[in-house]
Amino acid sequence: MRELLEAVADGSLSPAQAEAELNGYVTGEAGRFDAARDQRRGIPEAILAEGKSAEQVIALAEAALETTDRALLTRVSTSQFEALERHLTEAYPDATIDRRSTTIHVRTDDHEPPSLDATVGIATGGTVDGPIADEAAAVCLDAGATVDRVDDVGVAALSRTLDQLERFREADVLIVAAGREGALPTVVAGLVDTPVIGVPVSSGYGYGGDGEAALAGLLQSCTVLSVVNIDAGFVAGAQAVLIARAIDDARD
Structure with a gap:
């Protein structure tokens, strides 16, 4: 405790960093950021931008950067990103900003990937x-995993799925995202011995076009796979990271 107080007094530690050390989280006007989640769960807290003002998004991103040297934001609108980018350009001119559709990953020079x-x-x-897969990819890349991305291989033309079969089999864990009837994850899961995480996507139209048909299809899969909620790219990425980390530990 005394060391923390002395660090705050001499300026080597900010009040937010001290609060994160003491409580595991830091409190601001926009809410509480769980700075200790990465240590506790192995996955950092993601800042859900949807439903928040640009000012709230910036404040939470600031809390993440100050306490963990990186920030992961999901469902970021164009206007929110523009405001965040302007703020980061001034506050963290050396920060690296990786934007993948609606998912943003920011890291300072002090962050050691x-x-x-x-x-x-x-x-x-x-x-x-793609945007849902981008969300999953950002989580995996943040954790240091290698990501092998294959897009547009839906089963409406099964040959394009089978063309990628060897790549699927070489992966340690697979995330497969599909809308409509959600067939792709179940087909892939029947062809590989790799753990498959299926992500139903709210693409399609008419009855079940909001992702419900895809979710039902994945839940009823006769091949073995795990299923996350509709559009839950972050959750799929987090589950894949936990599996990848266990594989990495076993290899060590």
Whole structure:
């Protein structure tokens, strides 16, 4: 405790960093950021931008950067990103900003990226599934895993799925995102001995086009796979990271 107080007094530790050390989280006007989640769960807290003002998004990103040297944001709108980018340009001019559709990953120069000896394969049925796959990929890359991405291999033309079969089999864990009837994850899971995480996507139209048909299809799969909620790219990425980390530990 005394060391923390002395560090705050001499300026080597900010009040937010001290609060994170003491409580595991830091409190601001926009809410509480769980700075200790990465140590506790192996996955950092992601800042869900949807439903928040640009000012709240910036404040939470600031809390993440100050306490963990990186920030992972999901469902970021164009206007939120523009405001965040303007703020970071001034406050963290040397920060690296990686934008993948609606997912943003920011890291300062002080952040030391981890490395995992494991490959996460990510596949999408169609281009429309891309933003959800981007969310999963950002989580995996943040953890230091190698990501092998294959897009637009839906089963409407099964040959394009089978063309990628060897890549699927080489991955340590697979995330497969698909909308409509959600067939791609179940087909892939029947062809590989790799753990498959299926992500139903809210793409399609008419009855079940909001992702419910895809979710039902994955839940009823006769091939063995895990299923996350509709559009839950972050959750799929987090589960893949936990598996990849266990594989990395076993290899060590």
